Amino acid sequence: MMSQMEEVRQLILNSLDETELSLGGKQLASLPAEIGQLHSLTKLNLSGNQLASLPAEIGQLHSLTYLNLSLNQLASLPAEIGQLHSLTYLNLSLNQLASLPAEIGQLHSLTYLNLSLNQLASLPAKIGQLHSLTYLDLKYNQLASLPAEIGQLHSLTYLYLEGNQLASLPEKIGQLHSLRELDLGDNQFASLPPEIGQLHSLTYLNLSFNQLASLPAEIGQLHSLTKLYLSSNQFASLPPEIGQLHSLTYLNLSDNSIQDLSLLANHPNPELTVYCFHVKLPRRYWTHLNQWQAEWLLTEPNAEVRRVLIQQIGCDRICQELATQTIDTWREYTLLKINADIDVEPIHLLKMTCPSTNHLHVLRVPPTLTFAREAIRWVNWDVDPEAFAVET
Structure with a gap:
């Protein structure tokens, strides 16, 4: 050969x-x-x-x-x-x-x-x-x-x-x-x-x-x-x-x-x-x-910009300035309600602290949702949170 x-x-x-x-x-x-x-x-x-x-x-x-x-x-x-x-x-x-x-x-x-x-x-x-x-x-x-x-x-x-x-x-x-x-x-x-x-x-x-x-x-x-x-x-x-x-x-x-x-x-x-x-x-x-304002969170469409805004302002200041109340909690998730007269309807926010990055994430959810778990289902296209690992 x-x-x-x-x-x-x-x-x-x-x-x-x-x-x-x-x-x-x-x-x-x-x-x-x-x-x-x-x-x-x-x-x-x-x-x-x-x-x-x-x-x-x-x-x-x-x-x-x-x-x-x-x-x-x-x-x-x-x-x-x-x-x-x-x-x-x-x-x-x-x-x-x-x-x-x-x-x-x-x-x-x-x-x-x-x-x-x-x-x-x-x-x-x-x-x-x-x-x-x-x-x-x-x-x-x-x-x-x-x-x-x-x-x-x-x-x-x-x-x-x-x-x-x-x-x-x-x-x-x-x-x-x-x-x-x-x-x-x-x-x-x-x-x-x-x-x-x-x-x-x-x-x-x-x-x-x-x-x-x-x-x-x-x-x-x-x-x-x-x-x-x-x-x-x-x-x-x-x-x-x-x-x-x-x-x-x-x-x-x-x-x-x-x-x-x-x-x-x-x-x-x-x-x-x-x-x-x-x-x-x-x-x-x-x-x-x-000079960043907590109320910008309500009109900011970009989730990543919202994350930065929360990190820089701090969740405590956001809750104080927007008169936020806790409605419900489930695991790492907290469902919040803003009573401030900023919008024509009540504002409900789902807050989560990511276990892997420790980043705070806040999403606006429909005001008809009153439980954290059902808010999570809404965010995840009706998938129950028990069906996926929260850690990921």
């Missing part, structure tokens, strides 16, 4: 005039040297194999424009990779690369480079020579710093650095004038350089899951920015620079300690959407949290 390597060798020899070759998902552990004889090849797919290395002959594929090596076990690349001068697309994601050869900087035609989900601790300075590069994905590596030469990538449009160990950016980052999307989420940033304000083409900026308590004033110069993610940081107040981002349409502030959202009320873009407390927050909530 022909060995797998012999089968691949024969396939290659039968494909000498082919322009495309797909060997993806064939559990290949290595490639024969004959791969270098495919001089007409423009597209090569080797994804989803078990390749731990590449033969030096790979560098002889001078017509190659597309090379997919994702989902293998590559720990290194041969220096000859730099001889692929026609290459425009290179996918090396989901490998075990700890470093890159300096020769990667010789891929002057490269426009797309995906290195996500590897073990890269650093980048060679020569990466700055990839002047045609528009897309660079470095998500989920072990990068603690970036070379200053990254600022030489003047064509770069998309830069993804999420899930690394970065605490700072080189000043040269401000030279990436073509950059439209920058993902710095899930790193260790406590501050950002003022040069970030020079990224005038930027439309998307992810800073979530860092240690930021403030933003540089220069970030207000990002007049093209439409999406800004600031969730899971250490902001105690709303960065005033947000008011200068006139193109902003999406802002995520969840998991911070911000108490005053009133700055947003005067934001110049009427299309701005704000996410806070993991919900889309309607405009009337863009005030100081101590």
